[in-house]
Amino acid sequence: MDYHRSKEEIFEEDRIEEMLELLWMAIEEGGATIDKITKRSEDPQAAYLLKDMESAGLISLNSGRITFRETGEKRAGEIIRRHRIAERLLSEVFEVEEKEIEEHACELEHSHVLGQSVVNSICTFLGHPPTCPHGRPIPKGDCCRKFSLEVKPLVGSLTDLQVGEEVKIVFISTKYHARLDRLSSLGIIPGNIIKLHQKQPTYVIRIGETELALDSDLAKDIFVKKTS
Amino acid sequence: MHSHATETLKKGEKIVIVGNPNVGKSVIFGLLTGRYATVSNYPGTTVTITGGSCNLGGNSFPVIDTPGINTLIPMSEDEVVTRDILLNESIKLVVQVLDSKNLSRGLPITIQLAEMGLPFILVLNMWDEANSRGINIDVKRLASAMGTFIIPTIAVEKKGLKELRDALSEKKYPSILINYGSVIEEGIKEIENILPESNISRRAIALMLLAGDESLKSWLKRLINYPDITRIESVRREVQEKFFEPVGYLINQIRSKRCDKIIADTVVKNRIERNAITIHLGNWAMHPVWGIPVLLVVLILLYEFVGVLGAQTLSELLEDGLFGGYINPYITMWADSFIQDSFFRDLFVGEYGIITMALTYSIAIILPIVGTFFIAFGILEDSGYLPRLAIMVHKIFKSMGLSGKAVLPMVLGLGCDTMATLTARIMETRRERIIVTLLLALGVPCSAQLGVILGMLGGVSFIVTILWAGIITLILFLVGLLASKLIKGDTSDFVFDIPPLRVPVLSNIIIKTLSRINWYLKEAVPLFIVGTLILFTLDKIGVLKTIEVIASPLVVNFLGLPQKATDAFLIGFLRRDYGAAGLYALSEAGLLNPNQILVSLVTITLFVPCVANLLVMIKERGSKTTIAIVAFIFPFAFIVGGVINFVLNIFGIKL
Incomplete structure (x- = not known):
């Protein structure tokens, strides 16, 4: 972070970051075109901004299509990561109303607000969530790759719990689509409260009046947070 | 309203x-x-x-x-x-x-x-x-x-x-309707326009398709043309691309949220401390430590009820008392005086007579055993113990490379392998269905067989009982392990509901037992008669002796059993419990020593359960898989029996 920059410099910086964020999301949804971006952007000078960013080596403009160059993609990924981690933090820890989350997250996403190491600490604290509360992926940081546990995580796998603890499901992290469908049809859905009944010979959890037996392979995919 | x-x-x-x-x-x-x-x-x-x-x-x-x-x-x-x-x-x-x-x-x-x-x-x-x-x-x-x-x-x-x-x-016609948000709703609309008319609304089918329901593919292929199917697939992909999480999961979540809201508006929950004995028992039954004594108690009670009361007391009462004391002598006497022709007399009361063999075996030996077993099993089923048993043995199945879900059909196989083979449908992958079918056919003894075996073993020694159970379990484990290595595919996720432990309702136990006994009388007894008729015919045309001689290297030399045991194995091809009953009769006649009892029982346990089971296997798994399973099972059963005989002999073990 650089505290010696002028207000104007920070303003320019923010404009670029807003644009990078918009581009990332458009590409995530299938592709970014100059038309689409200028329409969506709140920046009155969007078209010029894109040109500037091209000459700064952040993006490439190719017959109306916009793609990231390496530096641009890296910066955009960091912004998105900050934004979505912030969303997780606000929704899981502070339980901020859904309407307000977006507004706050937009402020927190800028590099001059949240630094890299702070973002990594929050990410660890939240148990390295794979998605934001809206289900969009959070780009991985160094901390996720190392899966560091230096900060005691607030959100952890069901397998880390003690028998008898009552927790709230925060997210389910699995690479199998069918598994998500199966678990959700049994009531294992983010937001539901579960109680861990036993861990051996299989996991037994209680959701409402249902008792479910599940294997440790599944239990480790279920991420939960203690209820206060 | x-x-x-x-x-x-x-x-x-x-x-x-x-x-x-x-x-x-x-x-x-x-x-x-x-x-x-x-x-x-x-x-x-x-x-x-x-x-x-x-x-x-x-x-x-x-x-x-x-x-x-x-x-x-x-x-x-x-x-x-x-x-x-x-x-x-x-x-x-x-x-x-x-x-x-x-x-x-x-x-x-x-x-x-x-x-x-x-x-x-x-x-x-x-x-x-x-x-x-x-x-x-x-x-x-x-x-x-x-x-x-x-x-x-x-x-x-x-x-x-x-x-x-x-x-x-x-x-x-209910009125509840859910809005899934603009992206999914637009996808629904696009797919609705392509779908054909059917019994259920286009919207519901569109939602299933968006959720990635593969099982609808064949239905769609019958009703709409290929380009339309591709269009549906591309709509689905477009919708999915807008979300990171699977659309099916999102749809489930939206529905679940709506349900939670309805419940919050209509249901009031007061906290009641519940302290019923069934709750504690239910917890103990799946507890990593207390679950084991509970399992032992269940097994001991089962043995006392089926193995002692059914297989010994009631069976003796019927076999020696009713059949041995009254029916057989009386009918034999009657037949001797009224049926001049020895062929027809033997048909009813001879060595392979319908009354003296088929009905004596099925009604006197097996019926009291399956009857008591059906009662005991009914109580176990209705109490909710079986899913807890599945939890207790889950680890064993997991180490075999199978989902613990496979436990349920296997335990149900103790009641009836045929029904259990149908239950293999609860497994999510073809691979596991095949393995479960194989293990059921190979070594899970059904109620009738289990009863006869328990009755036979009860009279011999505890050691032989343990050895028999140990060998069968070991074989199931090894074959399961091998099969799960050889047959490629996925494993189902192990997750299922545990029903509360309940006190069984007497009337349901009675109805269930009666309907199962009715099934046994209707399905198994005629098969016993058919088996007896086959033996009778083979005997009369002189082929039985030849078969016994031909099989003698296998039965007498390899397995170390008396030649008469061939008959038991022959009818064991029809129903293995019938074969076991044949062995039971041999052992009662004092023709088998404990070593031979162990060898013959292990061999017959590993047979394919019965013809009905075979038919269900063909229906469920197809004839190719079934032929492969059967071609494996029979030689394997004899090889295992031979190996046990060999080991007992080489070490000079007398059980």
């Missing part, structure tokens, strides 16, 4: 009962139709559909009972069955049975039914269990939220049945 369309149910229109697993659909079915469908306290009792008819005001309506489902997007074969009925049959009324204490599990299905545009009513079963847990449901409010009739019932006590019958005469 409500302002929605209602019309009177017309004569002959189908009523379908659906709902989550283990909520009492089959009990309701039985009450409506007077037909008995197997009822138990574990999920997955019904894996096929059962039909019956219900009389309402002088008119008869077909009623269909279906396997339990948690969602109408199927993941295993039993779930496909239910969805396909809704899709293909012309249904006029759906009766959804819900567990009153567990509305959050049932209501997502309700929403799916409403989306399908089918008329339905809701039955809130186990109303008493909800009450005893402090759950109060405002039925009127819930009814108006869903827009349909809601009938609270306690099916096992026949409470609420009259109200249900009254409600059946009217058709009601």
Whole structure:
């Protein structure tokens, strides 16, 4: 972070970051075109901004299509990561109303607000969530790759719990689509409260009046947070 | 009560009962139709559909009972069955049975039914269990939220049945509707335009397709052309690309949130500290430490009841008392004096006579054993112990590379392997269905066989009993391990409901036992007679002696058994319990020593259970797989028997 920059410099910086964020999301949804971006952007000078960013080596403009160059993609990924981690933090820890989350997250996403190491600490604290509360992926940081546990995580796998603890499901992290469908049809859905009944010979959890037996392979995919 | 369309149910229109697993659909079915469908306290009792008819005001309506489902997007074969009925049959009324204490599990299905545009009513079963847990449901409010009739019932006590019958005469189209957000809704609209007309609404089918339901593919192929299928697929992909998480999962979440809201508005929960003995017992039965003594107690009681009371006391009473003391001598005497022709006399009362062999074996030896076993097994089923047993042995199955879910069909195999082979449908992958079918056919003794074996072993020694059980378990484990390494494919996720431990209802145990005994008499006894007739014929035309001589290197030299044991193995091809009964008779006659008992019992246990099982295997797994399994099993059974004989001899072990 650089505290010696002028207000104007920070303003320019923010404009670029807003644009990078918009581009990332458009590409995530299938592709970014100059038309689409200028329409969506709140920046009155969007078209010029894109040109500037091209000459700064952040993006490439190719017959109306916009793609990231390496530096641009890296910066955009960091912004998105900050934004979505912030969303997780606000929704899981502070339980901020859904309407307000977006507004706050937009402020927190800028590099001059949240630094890299702070973002990594929050990410660890939240148990390295794979998605934001809206289900969009959070780009991985160094901390996720190392899966560091230096900060005691607030959100952890069901397998880390003690028998008898009552927790709230925060997210389910699995690479199998069918598994998500199966678990959700049994009531294992983010937001539901579960109680861990036993861990051996299989996991037994209680959701409402249902008792479910599940294997440790599944239990480790279920991420939960203690209820206060 | 409500302002929605209602019309009177017309004569002959189908009523379908659906709902989550283990909520009492089959009990309701039985009450409506007077037909008995197997009822138990574990999920997955019904894996096929059962039909019956219900009389309402002088008119008869077909009623269909279906396997339990948690969602109408199927993941295993039993779930496909239910969805396909809704899709293909012309249904006029759906009766959804819900567990009153567990509305959050049932209501997502309700929403799916409403989306399908089918008329339905809701039955809130186990109303008493909800009450005893402090759950109060405002039925009127819930009814108006869903827009349909809601009938609270306690099916096992026949409470609420009259109200249900009254409600059946009217058709009601529920009003609940969900908005899935603009992206999914647009996808629905696009797919709706492509879909053909069918029994259920296009919207419901579009939602299933968006959720990635593969099982609909073949249905679609029959009704629309290839470019349209590709268009649907591309709409699905477009919608999916807008989300990171699978669309099916998002849809489930949206439904679940809506249900939670409905529940919050209509259900009040008071905290009641429950301290019933069944709760503690239920917890002990799946506890990592206490579960083991509980299992031992269950096994000891089972042995005392079936092995001692059934196989020894009752069997002796019938065999020596009734058949040996009265029926056989009397009929033999009668036959001697009235049937001049020795051929026909032997047909009834000879060595391989229908009365002296088939009926003596089946009625005197096996019936008391299967009878007591059916009672014991019925109690175990209805108590809810079996799923807990599955939890206890899950680790063993996991180490074999199988999902613990495979435990349930295997345990049910102890009742009847044929039914258990059907239950293999609850497994989600083909690989596991094949392995479970193989293990059932190979080494899980069914009630009849288990009873005969226990009866035989009870008279020999404890050591032989343990050895037999140990060898069979070891073989099942090794073959399972090998099969799961050889057969490629996925493993199902191990996750299932644990029903509460309940005190079994006496009347259900009685009905269930009687219906199973009825099945045994109708299906097994005729097969015993056929087997006896085959032996009789072979004996009369002199082939039996030849077979015994030909088989002698195998039976006498390799297995170290008397030549007569060949007969037991021969009829063992028809039903292995019949073969076991033949061995039982040999052992009673003092023709088998403990070593031979062990060898012969292990061999016969590893036979294919019975002809009925074979037919079900062909139906469920196809003839190719079945032939492969059978071609493996029979030689394998003899090889194992021979190896045991060899080991016993080489070490000079006398059991």
